[in-house]
Amino acid sequence: MYNWHSMSKNLDKYEPKKIESKWPHSATQSGASRGKQAYNPDIIESKWQKLWEQEGFWQAVDFSRKPKFYTLIEFPYPSGAGLHVGHIRSWSAMDAYARKKRMQGYNVLYPIGWDAFGLPAENYALKMGVHPSKIVPENIKKFKAQIKSLGLSFDWSREIDTTDSKYYRWTQWIFLQFFKKGLAYQDDVPVNWCRSCKTNLADEEVLADGTHERCGTKTEKRMQKQWLLRITKYADRLLADLATVDYPQMISQQQINWIGRKEGIDISYEVEGVVEKIVCFTTRPDTNFGATFIVVGPEHPFVKKLSNSKFQPVLDRVETRSGIPNSTKEQIRKYVERATNKSEIERIAEGRKKTGVFTGFYAINQLNGSNKSDYGSP
Known part of the structure; x- marks a missing residue:
């Protein structure tokens, strides 16, 4: 040059x-x-x-x-x-x-x-x-x-040109290498869906009011099967290599927050009355002795099962035992709908009002045998 x-x-x-x-x-x-x-x-x-x-x-x-x-x-x-x-x-x-x-x-x-x-x-x-x-x-x-x-x-x-076969043959090749090594996998994950553009959006493309930054359409959260890459396998390497580049401090901090590496443990809670377990990650396992309830997000598999007709007999037994009215299932459905329509910014905002709905189930604390209420919440 x-x-x-x-x-x-x-x-x-x-x-x-x-x-x-x-x-x-x-x-x-x-x-x-x-x-x-x-x-x-x-x-x-x-x-x-x-x-x-x-x-x-x-x-x-x-x-x-x-x-x-x-x-x-x-x-x-x-x-x-x-x-x-x-x-x-x-x-x-x-x-x-x-x-x-x-x-x-x-x-x-x-x-x-x-x-x-x-x-x-x-x-x-x-x-x-x-x-x-x-x-x-x-x-x-x-x-x-x-x-x-x-x-x-x-x-x-x-x-x-990404539509040129001489180019995309290599994107296909490297994807296959990821797949062979177990670094590419499919899972049901929450996505930001724009009905107007008919496409998924990154969190950065959704404004604070939940609209798409380009077309202005109100986006919605929904579960969708996606191909994912196990970037978390390289979290330590990504963090360590920030020392080798001359990023401004603000950019480095954004990368650190995006990687989101935390050290903690998973605690499994059995759900009373059903063959189910809910796993919670915590950086403070010592607080488990005084915990009184656990919270699952609206996209959690357990919440999804509550809307499954096969789960209805269990819900009926829970409602009878706990005295919860028959509208429990409908309350959960409405709450999940409201929660999933919130933007990611709204759901994690500092000072936001904490909300939730009681599922009627209790999780068992394996340390002291006590029951914890199970709430659905964003």
Whole structure:
């Protein structure tokens, strides 16, 4: 990759003569006052952008002896709308940093690509009535022209398209390696579902009021079978390696909170009257002697069983024994519905009002034989 000095040497022979007289530092509304030739960005910028691409100024060089530097943006969804100001805001900042590292003598890898698979592309294709295989390449072409017009210093020789079989064969290959090693597995987990976009969302994409940050639709929590990766197997390594990177303290703390490593034990509680156990994790097992009740979340398998018709005879016996009215099952159902419709932020907010509903069951404390009430709660 060229550093700043080698770029300057190569560009010298292309500079027009008497450049100062053609492009004065001052400018007024009158084109005539600017000199014989006014600055025309359509001509000047496209000329130099073409030169940069022809000369390969932004290409990382394989096996270069220069120190390596890799910087990466989130590859955009090639939607039909084209670029928006959010793309330009973050990319221009990253581009400035990439150029700075080149000027410092680094062999910079700054690639570009298209996150073209998934529901965003499919939903847009449905909206337009065109098959994704036809409309996605058209959208990519539009995006590419817009990005190049900005003069961003991406290495286009390493352009990636996630719909290209030469690319996704490797994502499939590495997934299979995870699966063989037991690091990829399926499980029923709570997800943020957007009915409008028909897709699951990360917690970061759901606003404090529970709406989707892009379309504004109220999201809902629901259980769904998902493929997961056992990142927790690498929690210690992820934490230790934070010492090897120069993240700002705020970012490092966010990573530590996201990894969420805690040391504690699991305590199993048998449920009175049924062949069920509820396992609770705690960092303070000593408090178990004075515990009076346990709480299960609305997505817990035990709560799910309460709505199962096969569990109804057990509920009937519990209601008869404890004097709970026959509406127990309906109360649980309504509470679970309210709880799952809360955003993750609402459910873990400091100072929130603690709520719950008694399931009618008791868990047995194995240390002292006492019964604990079992509550459903977010």
